[in-house]
Amino acid sequence: MEWILILSKAFWSGWAALGFGILFNVPPRTLFALWIGGAIGVMIKFSLLQMSVSVVLASFIGASVVGILSIPIAHARHVPPMIFAIPSVIPLIPGVFAYRTMLGLIKLTGTIGTDYNTILSETINNGAKTLFIIMSLAIGVAIPMHVMRKESAKNIRL
Template sequence: MELIKQFVFSFMSTIGFAVLFSSPKKSVVYAGLVGAIGWMFYYITFAMMNSYVASTFFGALTVGLLGELFARKYKKPATLYITAGIIPLVPGAGAYYTMLYLIENEFSLAATKGVETFFIAAAISMGIIISSIFSKSIKRVRQKD
């Protein structure tokens, strides 16, 4: 039940962002799917490993791979799906709590949260880069044939 809820919430919020980023009408729903499935991977791996950074990495990797897949299928740049798809993973809450701790003069907590936020952002980029390497190598193999 909780899983279905999480899926619907992340799907809707990714769709919202897809429209906010003016993505073409046809790709809005696919972007939503990419975001929701990426978030599911994040959610499940987080339940397994209890690490924000690692699970964000897996979530972003899923988003990247799915984005590349849709990009190949519909002959559109992968950014269309990836840009909105990573949004649920973006550490907005982490940034907020970093700021809140700074206001409360809790500098060590702020540093912990800030570093974690930065590493989550880095994990997202790593996931996307690795997935794009995958797709490039697939392309190269196909061109050789």
């Protein structure tokens, strides 16, 4: 049952990646690859969460896989890797954590009551998660280029 849920989340995340691709005006020949990329990233993330890996590490691994996939796709579709990689990792962005952080910060402007400490620690927790997940997404996307130390994806053969 859990796996069906993960697969359907992956399916819908594919549409999220594709929608953002259209918003960023990607060349039409990359659209199908974007759908697949978005689905794979999210599938890896939720599968790892299922194995109780932390959410930061799971997002990082998901983004890294997308980053590595971006090299062969750049060759096949004749686009720079980032064209594929950026829309594909967008479904991994921690929207709910960011929302909770923002809401928590607003609550922190209120008067100090009995639950102020709880709100404070929850907000810091959500904020730290948001920050580290976004950092790990950016690093995951950038990894293949930096690990291979090549200036252009044209010189990388996988």
